[in-house]
Amino acid sequence: MSNRSLRAAIPALVWLAIFLLLPVVVLLTAQVEASDVSRVLTRQSTWRIAWFSLWQALASVIATFALALPLTWFIGRHQFRGRGVVRAFASVGFFLPSVVVAAGFIALLPTRLHVSLAAMIAAHAYFNIAVVLRVIAPRLETFDIGLLAAARTLGAGALRTFTSVAWPAMRTAVVSAAGVVFIYCFTSYAVVRTLGGVTRNTIESDIAVRAYAIGDLGGAVVLSLVQVVVIATVVLLGRALARDAATAPRRTTLTLTAAAGVRAIVGAVIIVVTLTLVAAPLIALAMSSFQVGDTWSFAGWRSLVDNGAVAATPESAPADATSAFALVDSLVTSGRTAVLAAIVALVLATGLARTVVRLGTRGRWLDAVSMVPLIVSPVTLGLGLVVTFDSGWYDWRGTWWFVAVVHSVVGLPLAVRVLVPVWRNVAPSLRDAAAVLGATPRQRFIDIDLRLLRPALVAAAGLVAAVSLGEFGAASMLSRSGAETLPVMIARLLGRTGDLVRTQAFVLATVLVVACVSALLLVESGARNHSHPRDNTHA
Amino acid sequence: MHLPDVVPSRMRRTLPRTRRTLPRTRRSFIGLLVLVTLTAAGCAQDASRSQDNGGADTSTNDSTVTTDAPVTLTLLAHDSFTPSETIFDAFTADTGIVVRVVRGGDAGAIVTKAVVSAGNPEGDVLWGVDNTLLSRAVDANVFTPYVTVHRDDLDAAGVALAPDGVVTPVDSGDVCINYDKQWFAERRINPPLTLQALASANYRNLLVAPSPLTSSPGLAFMLASIAEFGDEWTQWWTTLRDNGVLIVDSWSHAYYSHFTAASDGERPIVVSYATSPPAEVIFADPRPTEAPTAVAALTCFRQYEFAGILRGTKHEAAAQKLIDFLVSRQFQEDLPLTQFVWPSNRNATVPQEFLDYSLRPENPLILDPTIIAARRAEWLDTFSDVVLR
Numbered sequence: 002m003s004n005r006s007l008r009a010a011i012p013a014l015v016w017l018a019i020f021l022l023l024p025v026v027v028l029l030t031a032q033v034e035a036s037d038v039s040r041v042l043t044r045q046s047t048w049r050i051a052w053f054s055l056w057q058a059l060a061s062v063i064a065t066f067a068l069a070l071p072l073t074w075f076i077g078r079h080q081f082r083g084r085g086v087v088r089a090f091a092s093v094g095f096f097l098p099s100v101v102v103a104a105g106f107i108a109l110l111p112t113r114l115h116v117s118l119a120a121m122i123a124a125h126a127y128f129n130i131a132v133v134l135r136v137i138a139p140r141l142e143t144f145d146i147g148l149l150a151a152a153r154t155l156g157a158g159a160l161r162t163f164t165s166v167a168w169p170a171m172r173t174a175v176v177s178a179a180g181v182v183f184i185y186c187f188t189s190y191a192v193v194r195t196l197g198g199v200t201r202n203t204i205e206s207d208i209a210v211r212a213y214a215i216g217d218l219g220g221a222v223v224l225s226l227v228q229v230v231v232i233a234t235v236v237l238l239g240r241a242l243a244r245d246a247a248t249a250p251r252r253t254t255l256t257l258t259a260a261a262g263v264r265a266i267v268g269a270v271i272i273v274v275t276l277t278l279v280a281a282p283l284i285a286l287a288m289s290s291f292q293v294g295d296t297w298s299f300a301g302w303r304s305l306v307d308n309g310a311v312a313a314t315p316e317s318a319p320a321d322a323t324s325a326f327a328l329v330d331s332l333v334t335s336g337r338t339a340v341l342a343a344i345v346a347l348v349l350a351t352g353l354a355r356t357v358v359r360l361g362t363r364g365r366w367l368d369a370v371s372m373v374p375l376i377v378s379p380v381t382l383g384l385g386l387v388v389t390f391d392s393g394w395y396d397w398r399g400t401w402w403f404v405a406v407v408h409s410v411v412g413l414p415l416a417v418r419v420l421v422p423v424w425r426n427v428a429p430s431l432r433d434a435a436a437v438l439g440a441t442p443r444q445r446f447i448d449i450d451l452r453l454l455r456p457a458l459v460a461a462a463g464l465v466a467a468v469s470l471g472e473f474g475a476a477s478m479l480s481r482s483g484a485e486t487l488p489v490m491i492a493r494l495l496g497r498t499g500d501l502v503r504t505q506a507f508v509l510a511t512v513l514v515v516a517c518v519s520a521l522l523l524v525e526s527g528a529r530n531h532s533h534p535r536d537n538t539h540a
Numbered sequence: 541m542h543l544p545d546v547v548p549s550r551m552r553r554t555l556p557r558t559r560r561t562l563p564r565t566r567r568s569f570i571g572l573l574v575l576v577t578l579t580a581a582g583c584a585q586d587a588s589r590s591q592d593n594g595g596a597d598t599s600t601n602d603s604t605v606t607t608d609a610p611v612t613l614t615l616l617a618h619d620s621f622t623p624s625e626t627i628f629d630a631f632t633a634d635t636g637i638v639v640r641v642v643r644g645g646d647a648g649a650i651v652t653k654a655v656v657s658a659g660n661p662e663g664d665v666l667w668g669v670d671n672t673l674l675s676r677a678v679d680a681n682v683f684t685p686y687v688t689v690h691r692d693d694l695d696a697a698g699v700a701l702a703p704d705g706v707v708t709p710v711d712s713g714d715v716c717i718n719y720d721k722q723w724f725a726e727r728r729i730n731p732p733l734t735l736q737a738l739a740s741a742n743y744r745n746l747l748v749a750p751s752p753l754t755s756s757p758g759l760a761f762m763l764a765s766i767a768e769f770g771d772e773w774t775q776w777w778t779t780l781r782d783n784g785v786l787i788v789d790s791w792s793h794a795y796y797s798h799f800t801a802a803s804d805g806e807r808p809i810v811v812s813y814a815t816s817p818p819a820e821v822i823f824a825d826p827r828p829t830e831a832p833t834a835v836a837a838l839t840c841f842r843q844y845e846f847a848g849i850l851r852g853t854k855h856e857a858a859a860q861k862l863i864d865f866l867v868s869r870q871f872q873e874d875l876p877l878t879q880f881v882w883p884s885n886r887n888a889t890v891p892q893e894f895l896d897y898s899l900r901p902e903n904p905l906i907l908d909p910t911i912i913a914a915r916r917a918e919w920l921d922t923f924s925d926v927v928l929r
Binding site: 028031032107112115116194195198199200209210212213214215216217218293294298300384387388391392398399479489492493495496497498499500501502503 | 614619620622642643644646648649651652653655656657660662663676751752753754759787788789790791792793795796797798802803804805806812813815816819820822823824825880916917920928929
């Protein structure tokens with residue numbers, strides 16, 4: 002049985018071995034000498050930077066939880082109209098390219114705060130609200146409130162109820178969310194560079210400086226290994242702490258209470274405050290798209306519809322004028338890549354998640370392996386891919402689908418994270434019943450598991466697609482033919498002089514925000530029809 | 541003495557290397573890691589072997605070019621390469637050669653990738669290595685030399701930087717101190733005209749500059765100070781630091797968040813391009829009659845961009861034709877208004893509006909690319925220590 006279930010995970014493991022581990026190992030063997038290792042490890046700045054990466058990541062985790070927990074609690078425990086829409090809007094930051102979010106923060110914040118530790122940590126919290134929300138809220142949803150009442154009846158105080166009943170049930174989800182947020186903040190690069198200022202460096206931003214500005218590839222690769230070791234240590238430590246709670250999650254009835262009375266008011270306040278914070282930088286962006294210099298103008302949007310507005314200047318239209326044609330091109334490029342990445346990641350993640358669920362607690366190591374794409378430095382991975390897939394039939398550099406392959410690797414951990422908890426909640430008795438009625442394993446998989454998982458599959462695919470739309474990491478190191486993707490186009494326009502050019506960048510950023518919100522709303526509406534897999538079984 | 545950091549990758553392979561750097565994690569992990577690492581190491585050797593063969597074969601590559609079959613050339617470029625969309629149509633009509641443009645990040649990223657894949661390139665021609673990166677690429681033996689038929693028409697100073705035709709200069713631009721004309725006029729203060737002046741107390745807290753570690757104009761500005769002050773450059777930066785210079789991550793952040801002429805910022809002096817004033821006019825709606833900013837000509841550092849044929853291309857003859865086209869009048873005349881740089885071909889006509897608002901410094905600051913390559917890492921480290929403490 003165990004061997005059979007492991008088989009489903011093989012495609013994903015092979016995929017990760019080929020497109021993640023292999024490139025890093027090839028780069029390591031080709032570029033790193035023993036002297037690089039000692040040079041990097043004995044350099045004082047290495048440890049200063051590692052220490053900064055560590056503590057700012059921990060601070061960012063705390064800030065993220067402070068920002069996200071109230072909303073997570075309210076959404077996780079209450080049923081109300083518009084719940085999906087709120088969830089979609091609250092998550093949008095995670096899927097926007099960091100260059101767009103940083104531009105939004107800069108448009109919003111007073112100049113004095115542009116470069117500060119506070120701005121940097123606030124941006125990290127902004128990005129990761131979605132992680133806390135998506136990982137912890139589903140667990141809250143399935144928590145049996147009756148257990149708390151039972152504990153109180155038996156004489157436990159509020160504190161005792163929390164430490165003995167509520168916390169053990171929530172511990173795994175909290176540690177899991179904290180782990181993911183920690184990894185994202187630790188490896189943060191664009192936010193640190195833009196909002197953290199030039200005197201603050203994480204390991205990841207130092208890797209980029211070594212690789213591109215200084216040309217010290219050996220040093221860059223060694224640093225990325227230091228990064229992997231530090232993150233793995235912290236995450237494994239966190240998992241060890243959460244180990245006691247590793248009992249299979251208790252399946253309970255859905256006990257969401259309708260929000261009414263005082264709770265409705267509290268909830269409304271939480272929602273308004275959180276969504277205002279989320280929306281503020283995006284509204285600042287959208288407003289900038291209607292400004293050319295100091296004056297209000299539709300010129301940016303007009304130039305999108307026809308080239309005329311900008312071309313009215315010199316008789317030859319500058320190529321920077323971003324026409325609707327170029328925009329459609331780049332949307333098609335981005336969309337095509339996103340769809341392929343989502344399909345590949347979904348197929349692989351389904352197999353991997355199936356095995357993780359089947360193996361139960363023995364599947365922890367596999368769960369950990371699925372996280373590895375998050376901790377490998379995008380700069381290192383990008384360079385590794387360039388030196389690995391470089392000749393004969395496997396010379397895939399510069400092909401459009403290779404970018405999608407990389408996105409499928411980067412998106413895999415998220416897809417697995419979405420599928421596993423939901424799959425764990427599929428009652429085994431359903432499969433047993435079907436088996437008794439004569440269904441083959443394949444029929445059971447298709448008719449029971451896949452059908453019940455449909456909302457989660459839609460959600461996972463949507464997440465990978467959104468990540469692909471906004472990804473500015475490993476894939477931006479790859480060479481791309483054809484139209485530019487939106488994030489690259491925005492970054493390029495932001496790097497030019499000229500008020501109108503800058504307005505166009507904000508127009509594109511606004512388009513990207515709208516596209517991401519629409520994709521998330523679509524995912525929510527797919528999920529809302531089957532808000533909980535087990536509801537289906539009664540229908 | 542300081543050695544360039546990038547040694548050709550083939551040389552590196554002959555050196556002893558360590559494997560002990562793999563992360564040591566839990567036991568269950570290690571089994572899988574070892575298994576895949578072994579497989580990977582095997583594949584890696586295959587890959588490097590074929591890469592070496594590719595390098596050795598380059599001299600015979602010409603013979604593989606057939607005259608009749610349509611050739612598609614891959615032109616690798618940085619993300620800022622944005623010529624008019626139809627610019628290569630004429631070239632294809634003339635030669636039958638199709639050009640596929642592939643973008644691969646900023647200039648530093650494309651050069652780094654060219655270095656790791658020297659001899660087995662991602663494309664046929666590379667656009668956009670500049671004089672601050674040139675020697676890094678040349679030392680790694682990235683290019684195959686070719687002397688273009690237009691050589692005598694090209695900017696002589698640019699050609700002099702690559703005398704044996706290892707690359708061809710395609711355009712140039714200057715990174716200079718820009719200032720807000722109105723700000724200085726209103727206060728009846730003279731704007732700074734030299735680098736030395738910036739250290740004066742008159743300009744306390746007025747300058748914003750991008751960091752050389754993360755920005756190409758930032759690097760050019762640091763090199764300008766080295767070209768101007770020689771070994772004294774760190775003292776000048778120390779004075780500048782005490783005088784309240786603000787260093788930010790990128791050019792766009794400096795210009796659009798802190799520069800008074802382009803933002804709500806409070807700093808009227810910024811490190812930018814000599815072509816920023818014309819861009820301020822051409823990309824404004826409505827257009828002003830006069831640029832709101834001006835350039836301090838004596839502070840300019842010249843950046844040359846080059847194109848080169850990548851060693852290991854299978855289409856060397858076609859690539860040579862493409863190099864000729866890139867420095868032909870037709871292509872060069874497209875550059876000013878699409879990329880805001882000066883053409884390298886002296887016969888190219890520059891649009892009047894570009895000439896009207898642009899300043900072309902006569903004696904810009906410049907440094908030998910070989911010196912830049914040899915000392916760049918050391919300089920950047922020094923800069924970090926002195927200015928970014």
